[in-house]
Amino acid sequence: AQSVTQLDSQVPVFEEAPVELRCNYSSSVSVYLFWYVQYPNQGLQLLLKYLSGSTLVKGINGFEAEFNKSQTSFHLRKPSVHISDTAEYFCAVSDRTGNQFYFGTGTSLTVIP
Amino acid sequence: DAGVTQSPTHLIKTRGQQVTLRCSPKSGHDTVSWYQQALGQGPQFIFQYYEEEERQRGNFPDRFSGHQFPNYSSELNVNALLLGDSALYLCASSLVGPRTQYFGPGTRLTVL
Numbered sequence: 001a002q003s004v005t006q007l008d009s010q011v012p013v014f015e016e017a018p019v020e021l022r023c024n025y026s027s028s029v030s031v032y033l034f035w036y037v038q039y040p041n042q043g044l045q046l047l048l049k050y051l052s053g054s055t056l057v058k059g060i061n062g063f064e065a066e067f068n069k070s071q072t073s074f075h076l077r078k079p080s081v082h083i084s085d086t087a088e089y090f091c092a093v094s095d096r097t098g099n100q101f102y103f104g105t106g107t108s109l110t111v112i113p
Numbered sequence: 114d115a116g117v118t119q120s121p122t123h124l125i126k127t128r129g130q131q132v133t134l135r136c137s138p139k140s141g142h143d144t145v146s147w148y149q150q151a152l153g154q155g156p157q158f159i160f161q162y163y164e165e166e167e168r169q170r171g172n173f174p175d176r177f178s179g180h181q182f183p184n185y186s187s188e189l190n191v192n193a194l195l196l197g198d199s200a201l202y203l204c205a206s207s208l209v210g211p212r213t214q215y216f217g218p219g220t221r222l223t224v225l
Contacts (some may be wrong), residue, residue, distance in 0.1 A: 004155075034213070043117070043203055043216040044156070090155050098212055099169040101146070101205075103155035 002027040002093045006104035013081055014112050021076040021107045023091035033074040034092040034101070035065055044090065050074065061085070086111045115140065117206050117217035125223045126194050134189040134220045138206030144168075145187040146214060147179060148203040156203055162187055163209050191222075199224045 007022040025031060032051050036044040048059025055067040065076045074091060091104045118137045126132050138145050144163045148156035158171035162181035181187045185206075191198055201221050205214035 036216070043218040044205075046213055046215070049213055092155075098207070099161055100158050100171065101148075101156075101214060102158070103148075105155045106153075 002029075002031060002095060002102045004091050004093050004102050004104035006089075006091055006107050008107050009105065010108045010110070012110045012112055015083060016080045018079050019077065019081050019085075019109065021089050021091075021109065023074045023076065023104060025072050025074065025091075025093045027072075027093060027095070029095050031093045031095060032098065033065075033067060034094075035059065035063070035074070035076050036090045036092060036103075038088040038090065038106075040087075047076070047089075081109070081111045083111050083113060085109060117204055117215055119202075119204050119217040119220050121220060122218070123221045123223075125225065127225050128194055128196060130194050130224075131190065131192045132194060132222060134191075134202050134204075134222070136187045136189070136204030136206075136217060138185050138187070138204075139215050142206035142208055142215070143185050144207045144209050144212075145181060145185065146205045146207070147187070147189045148205065149173070149198075150201040150203055150219070152200070159189070194224045196224050198222065 003026045005024045013019045034049045035047040050067045058064045092101045094101045146161040147159040150156045160170040161168045165181045176192045178190045201219040203219045204217045207214045
């Protein structure tokens with residue numbers, strides 16, 4: 001089985017500052033990795049995914065993440081955040097079958113004007 | 114192109130009752146997964162359906178059951194509701210295999 005640890009439950013950051021949301025995973029097999037965003041009272045929206053190839057993945061809304069196999073990490077970054085980025089962010093992992101996704105407990109990003 | 118839709122949006126039940134939640138997958142998708150998201154937590158995998166069969170199941174009791182119809186839509190049934198079943202229930206659809214899951218807006222279930 002796989003598991004995901006999101007190291008920060010809450011991250012406050014000022015508008016236009018950079019941000020990094022940390023995610024570590026555990027798995028005995030090769031995995032796929034995902035970041036989802038959840039706005040209040042809504043479902044989850046895919047930000048980006050790593051399936052194979054380049055370890056630097058670019059997603060929507062200016063977000064990117066880097067897969068680091070040796071450190072079993074998949075941290076999410078954005079060079080300059082906006083007020084509209086305030087939301088809950090979830091890191092998820094699945095094995096290569098894709099039958100089951102394991103989610104972290106989420107990181108609440110608050111962008112301060 | 115409609116995304117994943119779920120009904121109802123909100124639901125209030127009392128302990129011991131039974132509930133059915135519904136999900137229509139994104140057009141072209143054949144696989145449906147259900148998740149439970151308790152307040153302040155990440156989604157927890159309940160089960161996944163493909164070709165009208167349950168392919169994989171998470172760590173949930175038999176009170177949680179499901180069904181997938183020939184048109185790929187799906188239902189989640191929960192029997193003998195407990196207070197702890199109060200949560201946001203999310204449906205996700207995808208193509209079979211290691212593909213991206215697309216989530217619906219969820220059904221908020223409150224058990225009193």
